[in-house]
Amino acid sequence: MSCGSVSNYTCPDQLCCSLHGWCGSSKDYCLDGCQPDYGNCGSTWMPTPAASTIGPLPTSIDGRCGPGVGICPSGQCCSPSGWCGITTDYCASPDCQTGYGKCDADATPRGLNTSAVRRYKIGKVPYGExxxxxxxxxxxxxxxxxxxxxxxxxxxxxxxxxxxxxxxxxxxxxxxxxxxxxxxxxxxxxxxxxxxxxxxxxxxxxxxxxxxxxxxxxxxxxxxxxxxxxxxxxxxxxxxxxxxxxxxxxxxxxxxxxxxxxxxxxxxxxxxxxxxxxxxxxxxxxxxxxxxxxxxxxxxxxxxxxxxxxxxxxxxxxxxxxxxxxxxxxxxxxxxxxxxxxxxxxxxxxxxxxxxx
The missing domain is CATH 3.20.20.370 (Glycoside hydrolase/deacetylase)
Incomplete structure (x- = not known):
């Protein structure tokens, strides 16, 4: 979801508007460059992993991560098999476990986002089919x-x-x-x-x-x-x-x-x-x-x-x-x-x- 001065859109409650104009809840959205006029910002940010019936998951202290287990320490990725690390085996998308640590796919390309582009539907080839x-x-x-x-x-x-x-x-x-x-x-x-x-x-x-x-x-x-x-x-x-x-x-x-x-x-x-x-x-x-x-x-x-x-x-x-x-x-x-x-x-x-x- 885009946000900020380009799209003139404000993020829903609890989401932050990043420097590049995206709504999200990680530190990449809520800290450096966050746009306070278009969403939540600041040091009150906390990671929001997948929902758990037993409350917020703890930060891992034994290297394990994933649903019902825990979140990796800052800068580490949660591998498909549920271990924290920093190499490609842990961080490569699409198998890196989003929400339980850093993942390659978290990166956002530089430049303005394209969400404001008008999507003209021209020609004879069908759209969305x-x-x-x-x-x-x-x-x-x-x-x-x-x-x-x-x-x-x-x-x-x-x-x-x-x-x-x-x-x-x-x-x-x-x-x-x-x-x-x-x-x-x-x-x-x-x-x-x-x-x-x-x-x-x-x-x-x-x-x-x-x-x-x-x-x-x-x-x-x-x-x-x-x-x-x-x-x-x-x-x-x-x-x-x-x-x-x-x-x-x-x-x-x-x-x-x-x-x-x-x-x-x-x-x-x-x-x-x-x-x-x-x-x-x-x-x-x-x-x-x-x-x-x-x-x-x-x-x-x-x-x-x-x-x-x-x-x-x-x-x-x-x-x-x-x-x-x-x-x-x-x-x-x-x-x-x-x-x-x-x-x-x-x-x-x-x-x-x-x-x-």
Missing amino acids: AIYGCKDPSHVAMTFDDGPYLYTNDLLNILAEYGAKATFFVTGNNLGKGEIDSLAKPWRHYITKAYTAGHQIASHSWSHANFDELTPWEQKRELYKNEMALVNIIGKFPAYFRPPYSACGDICLATLEQLGYHVIYFDFDTEDYLHSTADTIQQSKDIVNAYFDQRDTKSSDTLSIQHDIHYQTVYNLTEYSLKIMKQKGYKLVTVGECLGDPKSNWYRSWPDKPKNR
Whole structure:
């Protein structure tokens, strides 16, 4: 939920308005830079973990944390297995236990938040509805989730060799990789390279959280943070989104419709995430081969899913798939193109420019 002078919104009771214009209850919201005219502020702040039937949870003294156990000391993260620590194994989102210590996903990108952007709904592609396939025969829209990551740059080079366009559903701060707009990381350069090469940049949320386990406010926070980071990189943010874990019920769809997102799934799963080792990737290659072997190029289209966080996907499966699709005569396009949506509709501008959505 946004707040402050930009949106002219005051946070609900007990929540603080942070320096960057977000409502929350942690020290990042309530102490340095907190906006007192738009919410609670000051030294009265206390951590507010998940509700407990036995009252406030104590700060851990034995290294354990989590529901019914305790909160980690300041600066420490609560791991998925319920232990306090400071390394990636403890702090990496989405598995770090929010509310019981620090987590990577707590970070907020610099700059103004995007909640005040007017979400014009233009074009023929539906908003807030699940989309599973392409529109035109002979098109294949390859999509890559969860990056950018260590192998994304090489993936872009492989796609370029085959003259293929793809869509990247990017996450902002997951797997311990740090924030995608960080000047100290290579991720912003990979995203810029993909965007400049004509690939489509789409959102996969900030931390890869399960949207069906979040409140509408938490869902929006995941979306806004990723938008802010992408604005810092390419000067705009996407109107296309894929829900992490393919989990997006009615409440999630309502949030995405409100924020003007096209909700993209897929009709072909390569299952690369299940066969991500050198010994098992052949199973995904067999899936790809069998799928395209039974399809007629002139009458079929495909919207596929892969993950550029897996070594074998990038250096083994992708080129194998590209060769098959090229031999069959398919055109490798972005999701926007496969849906017949003009490129001018794929993104929203910030600061808000009505002629650009």
